[in-house]
Amino acid sequence: MSVETRPVGPEGSVTKGLSRRSFMTWSAAVGGGTALVAGGGYFLGMPSGSAAAQGDGIPDAKTVWSACVVNCGSRCPLRLQVVDGQIARVLPDNTGDDSLLGRQIRACVRGRNMRERVYGPGRIKTPLKRREGTKRGDGVWDEISWDEASELFAKEMLRCAETYGNESLFSVYGSGVWNAHISSSALAGRLFNLVGGSLSYYSNYSYSQIGTITRFHYGIPDECTSNSFENSIQHGRMLVLWGNNPQETRMSGGGNTFTSVQAAKTAGLRIVVVDPRYSDSAAVLADQWISPRPGTDAALIAGIIKHLVDNDLQDQKFLDDFCVGFDEHTMPEGVPANLSYRSYIDGKGPDGVVKSPEWAEEITGVPAHTIRQFAVDLAMTKPVNITQGWGPQRHANGENQARAIYLLSNVLGQVGIPGGGTGGREGYFWPLTSWFPAGENPVQASISNFGWSDAIDHGSEMTATKDGVRGVDRLPSDIKFMVEFGGNMLASQHADNGALRELLRDESKCEFICVIDNQFTGSAELADLVLPDTTTAERWDLVPSEYTGDMAYLIMAEPAIEPLHNSRPGYDIFAGIAEKAGVGKEYTEGRTLEQWARHMYENEHRPAVPSLPDFETFRQLGVHRYYADMDNPEAGTHVSLRSFREDPVSNPLGTPSGKIEIFSLELYDMSQTWEFPDGKKGDRITSIPEYVATWEGAEEARQPGAQYPIQLIGHHHKSRTHSTYGNLAKSKEAHHQVLWLNPLDARARGIADGDIVGIFNDRGRVQIEVRVTPRIMPGVASLPQGAWIQWDENGVDHGGSNNVLTSLHPTPVAKGNCQHTTLVQVELVSAGTKA
Numbered sequence: 001m002s003v004e005t006r007p008v009g010p011e012g013s014v015t016k017g018l019s020r021r022s023f024m025t026w027s028a029a030v031g032g033g034t035a036l037v038a039g040g041g042y043f044l045g046m047p048s049g050s051a052a053a054q055g056d057g058i059p060d061a062k063t064v065w066s067a068c069v070v071n072c073g074s075r076c077p078l079r080l081q082v083v084d085g086q087i088a089r090v091l092p093d094n095t096g097d098d099s100l101l102g103r104q105i106r107a108c109v110r111g112r113n114m115r116e117r118v119y120g121p122g123r124i125k126t127p128l129k130r131r132e133g134t135k136r137g138d139g140v141w142d143e144i145s146w147d148e149a150s151e152l153f154a155k156e157m158l159r160c161a162e163t164y165g166n167e168s169l170f171s172v173y174g175s176g177v178w179n180a181h182i183s184s185s186a187l188a189g190r191l192f193n194l195v196g197g198s199l200s201y202y203s204n205y206s207y208s209q210i211g212t213i214t215r216f217h218y219g220i221p222d223e224c225t226s227n228s229f230e231n232s233i234q235h236g237r238m239l240v241l242w243g244n245n246p247q248e249t250r251m252s253g254g255g256n257t258f259t260s261v262q263a264a265k266t267a268g269l270r271i272v273v274v275d276p277r278y279s280d281s282a283a284v285l286a287d288q289w290i291s292p293r294p295g296t297d298a299a300l301i302a303g304i305i306k307h308l309v310d311n312d313l314q315d316q317k318f319l320d321d322f323c324v325g326f327d328e329h330t331m332p333e334g335v336p337a338n339l340s341y342r343s344y345i346d347g348k349g350p351d352g353v354v355k356s357p358e359w360a361e362e363i364t365g366v367p368a369h370t371i372r373q374f375a376v377d378l379a380m381t382k383p384v385n386i387t388q389g390w391g392p393q394r395h396a397n398g399e400n401q402a403r404a405i406y407l408l409s410n411v412l413g414q415v416g417i418p419g420g421g422t423g424g425r426e427g428y429f430w431p432l433t434s435w436f437p438a439g440e441n442p443v444q445a446s447i448s449n450f451g452w453s454d455a456i457d458h459g460s461e462m463t464a465t466k467d468g469v470r471g472v473d474r475l476p477s478d479i480k481f482m483v484e485f486g487g488n489m490l491a492s493q494h495a496d497n498g499a500l501r502e503l504l505r506d507e508s509k510c511e512f513i514c515v516i517d518n519q520f521t522g523s524a525e526l527a528d529l530v531l532p533d534t535t536t537a538e539r540w541d542l543v544p545s546e547y548t549g550d551m552a553y554l555i556m557a558e559p560a561i562e563p564l565h566n567s568r569p570g571y572d573i574f575a576g577i578a579e580k581a582g583v584g585k586e587y588t589e590g591r592t593l594e595q596w597a598r599h600m601y602e603n604e605h606r607p608a609v610p611s612l613p614d615f616e617t618f619r620q621l622g623v624h625r626y627y628a629d630m631d632n633p634e635a636g637t638h639v640s641l642r643s644f645r646e647d648p649v650s651n652p653l654g655t656p657s658g659k660i661e662i663f664s665l666e667l668y669d670m671s672q673t674w675e676f677p678d679g680k681k682g683d684r685i686t687s688i689p690e691y692v693a694t695w696e697g698a699e700e701a702r703q704p705g706a707q708y709p710i711q712l713i714g715h716h717h718k719s720r721t722h723s724t725y726g727n728l729a730k731s732k733e734a735h736h737q738v739l740w741l742n743p744l745d746a747r748a749r750g751i752a753d754g755d756i757v758g759i760f761n762d763r764g765r766v767q768i769e770v771r772v773t774p775r776i777m778p779g780v781a782s783l784p785q786g787a788w789i790q791w792d793e794n795g796v797d798h799g800g801s802n803n804v805l806t807s808l809h810p811t812p813v814a815k816g817n818c819q820h821t822t823l824v825q826v827e828l829v830s831a832g833t834k835a
C-alpha cells in the first residue's frame, strides 16, 4: 500500500472529502448526542480549529500534552495543566472537529481520572524486596535502593538463565504497557534478548481463539478484520454487532466504534446486536436484540444458514468461486464424503442431525421464528457488515464460534465488497509508527498467552501437539524467572485465581518474580521484588492510535511533572538492570529516554508518516491525524479483502487453496494428530465451524439438578480497562462493581436488587452486590471482568474478580483463555440496603 499523508488543517479539510450522506449523518449524530451521554457516560467535545495545548482550563497554568495509554483499544490525548509543579486539572483533546474522519479524540471517564492515578495512595513509592524468611503474599517488605534492586534482578535473571537455560526466563503478559511506543513490553524483551533471549508467547487474552483460527479460514495469521464502520456508513444497509459492544469497550472519541456506530445509526442502517446481555450498544444502537445462550453462536449460525439454503438465499456463486468446502463439490480431494458444511446442516454428516432452526432454538434459546426472520433480513438487506467482537471466541471451543461468524458473511457473499464485510471485527487503519526496538530473540520456543501458569507448573512436559508449544517439539525448561511489567495477571487477570495464587506462592516452582508497575496491584503482593514505574504523566513517550477506524493518529506525551516518590520511567529501570547485567551500553545505545523519543520520531515515525511536523512543532500540536489516502480520506475507508474479491487468482489468500476454507484440510489433519490426554467435553478440533457442546456449556447448565446452573460471563466495565484504574475510588464510585442477574433467577433464589450474593463453583467463591435486571438473559449472569481481588481470611473474594471462578483449561487449537465458559451457582448472603 502506498501511503500519502498530510495534516488535518484548521479548516477541517477532511470534512470536504465527505459525501453529503456521511457529513449529514455525522452532523445528525452530534445533534442526537443525548443518547450517548445516557448510554456511554461520554460527552462529545466542542469542535475546535486550534491544535494546541493551551486555550482553556485554568488560566496561566502550564499545559502539557500527555496521554492515556491503557489497553482499551483506543488511546486518548490528555492535556495536563500544571500549577506549582502539580497536575491541577486534566483536559481532553481540543483538536479536530466534529466531522467523521477528523473527530476529536475525547478521553473517557477513566483517562479523565488521571490525577487520582498519579497522586492516589496506590502508588508504589520505592523498590521493595520481600523480607527473607517470609512467603510470597505474606506482605512483609524491606525498602531497598535502586542499586540493590537492579543488582538483585540482574543476578537472579543470569542465574536462572545459566542454571535452566534462557527458556526459563519469561515476561508475562502485561497489557497496561502495550500501547505506548517506548514504555511498552519491548523494554523487557530488549533486556532479555541481550542476555540470550527468553521464552515468548503468541496470541493474547483479548482474541486468542480468533487470532489463531483465522489462518485456517482466511489464511491470515491474526484476526481478519471486517469493513470499517465508516465504510458501512457510506455503502451499507445493515450492521450486525455480534458479541460486539463498542459503547462499553471503545469509549474514546478516537475509537471508531463510538463515533462511527452513532453515525451508522443515523445513516439509517438496520442494526442488530447479538449478545446474551442487553449491553449499552444494544440499548443505544440496536433495532433488534437477539440473545443466544453464551457459547452457542455456532449453533445459531447453523440454524440461520440452514434456513438460507433451504430457501436458496445463499450466495451460491460466491461459495463456489471463492470458498472451499461449503458443498461436497468444492471439497478438497482425498477427504471422505459428507464432511462438507452443507452435509453437516442437512444431517448427512457424521452426527446425522439436521440443523433446523428448531434444533438451534433448543440449544441457543433463540426462537426458531426469530432465527428464520433474522436469516431473511440478512439476505434481503445487503450489503450487510457482520462484525464480531471478541466475546464469542473467548469460550471453550471459541475457535469454532469465531469461524462460524466468518462463515455467515461468506454464505451471504459479503466479503470484499463495499458495505459488506468478512465477519471479523470492524476494520481500522493500523498506525504506521513503530515501537521501541526489542531486538531479535535467540530463543525459538513460544507458548500461548494463556500457557504460562502451566509452564511454571510443568513446562518441561509441554509439547507442540498437546499444549500448542511452537518453535520446538517440547519445552526444555519450566519458567523459573518471571517479570510482570504493567499488568495484573498474577492476581486477577488470568484464571482460577485461588489455584494460581498457591502455584505462585510455591517458590520451588517459579524461583523469582519481579513486578514493575506504578500501582501496588494484587500481582505485586505475589512478587519477590517490586519496582516503582512512573505514570505516563511523568515521562516521555509517543502514543499511537489503535482500533480507531479509518483515522489513525499519533499523540505526543511528555513529562508534566517530575517522577513522584522514588519512581523511575520503565526505560530507566531496565537500563539500570542492563548495566548490572553487563549489557548497559547495548541497551541504551547511549540515549536517554528523551533522546530515544526524539530519535524514534525523527528516524522512524517521520519517514513512515511524512506529514508529521518536526519534533518541537509536534510538542505544541500534540496530536496528528493521518489516513490511508490523505488526499481523499473517504476513499480510504476500509474494505477488507477487496483485492481478493476483485481478482482471486492474482490475489489469493494465504490458505493452502488460496480460497476461503470453510473446510480446512489442515484442521482435518490436526484433528487426527493433536492429543488431548486431559481433555474435557468439547476439546475437539473440527474441519468445519460446527457447533461443539463443551464442558461448562449451555447444555450442562440446563441438566436437571445441575450443581452449577448459571452461565457466568464477564463484560468489560466502564470504570476500568481490564484491571487498570480498578483501584481508584472515584472510578469505583462512578461505576459500581455488581453481578448482573435476571429477575427470574433472582426470584427463584429469594434475591432482591442490592442484596449481597455469593457466586461460587468448585474453584472459588465471590461475594458482591447484585443488580437484578432483565438486561441479562435468564440462566446467565455477568460479573464485569478486571476487578481487583480482595481475599478474606477464608479465601472468599469481596472485590468481585470473576477470575476466581474461571478455569485454567485452554481451548483446543489456540490453547487460549475461555473466561466466558464458566458455570456457577448464586445464593443470597445478606439483604441489601436498597428500599
Ligand code: SF4
Residues within 6 Å of the ligand: 068, 069, 070, 072, 073, 074, 075, 076, 106, 107, 108, 109, 110, 111, 112, 250, 251, 252, 253, 721
Ligand atoms: S481508557 Fe481508553 S477511551 Fe478512556 S481515556 Fe483511556 S485511552 Fe481513552
